[in-house]
Amino acid sequence: MPKLTLDDLRKLREEKKHEIEKRETEGKDIEIVIGMGTCGIAAGAKDSLEAFLKEIDKQKLKNVIVRQTGCMGYCSNEPTVEIKMADMPATIYGNVNADVASKIVTDHIMNKKLVSDHVFDKPSVDIIKK
Template identity: 60%
Template sequence: MAKMTLEALRALREEKKSALNKRDVEGKTAQIVVGMGTCGIAAGAKGALDGFLAAIDEYKLDNVAVTQTGCMGLCYVEPTVEVIVEGMPNVIYGKVDAEVAKKIVKDHVMHKQMVSEHVFDRPAADIFNGGGK
């Protein structure tokens, strides 16, 4: 490795700062939680995560947080992703790849329209809050 200059260090810092900002949930109106359990990773969750990050960069969204979690218990439809958007019910999408990730960002996060063919479940928290109905 060649000697890193202070300018290169500064650029790297800015790059990392932007990546960290995407993980910060504070003050964001939408949150995308990617299931990165072993089952999710084996099914390609890393591709989905990269797809979300790329789409957020492409559409220049600064109000969306992307975080990771473990297995959501829906291993049969991995990779799974929970999408939490203000004014919409929390939704778990299944079989999400980079292409679906982009569609979720565009339709669900930006235009508040669910991507019906990939909706698999609502989070357990909703079920408990609703008394199991």
């Protein structure tokens, strides 16, 4: 791969932007927040981040933003990830490895179905169907 300059990035990003406009003008209303504190990093949160980005790209989702935060306080369940989106309860998932990350994108984000085995906090238990 030749060395990418900032100008190359600008052009590549512009190309992607045209793709977005062709699709639909949806706001970025889905937010993924990944815990990237000492505990998250040690548990492999960077692999989870990579898996989220790959799956979002694969599914061609354009309305998702991805952010990192520090420790969310659930160190024993790292990597932890919070998903905020319309029509779904704000959900914190625990033990989110790369496979679970892909599943969260396809099930939770695309099909609005909780990945029950990994729900860690909220929503209340009666909503979770095994």
